[in-house]
Amino acid sequence: MKHTSPAKHKIIIGARVRKARLAARPAVTQDDLAGRLANLGVAVDRSAVSRIESQTRFVMDYEARALARALRVTVGWLHGEG
Numbered sequence: 001m002k003h004t005s006p007a008k009h010k011i012i013i014g015a016r017v018r019k020a021r022l023a024a025r026p027a028v029t030q031d032d033l034a035g036r037l038a039n040l041g042v043a044v045d046r047s048a049v050s051r052i053e054s055q056t057r058f059v060m061d062y063e064a065r066a067l068a069r070a071l072r073v074t075v076g077w078l079h080g081e082g
Contacts, residue, residue: 013064013078014055020071020078021053028071036070037063 021028028036030049037044042063044052051057052067059067068075076082 011052011055011058012080013059013067014053014057016073016078016080017049017067017071018053020073024071033067033070037066040066040069042066 017033021030021033030046030053033049034044034046037049044063044066048057052059064075064078068078071078074082
């Protein structure tokens with residue numbers, strides 16, 4: 001497996017995940033988001049959500065799709081488009 005060093009400028013969706021989570025009404029907690037992801041079949045716990053938001057954990061493509069569904073945004077929006 002290739003090891004890469006996390007660089008905040010490379011992990012671009014973390015800030016958007018946090019923004020979408022807090023913009024939801026009512027706001028979605030990290031634990032709630034982890035539960036929503038589990039319901040979609042993606043095993044990401046609360047601490048992983050925290051690391052995603054702090055841009056220290058890479059996100060796989062299937063996780064990005066599940067995050068978008070759970071937060072009711074598009075994958076493109078998570079990547080800073082539109």
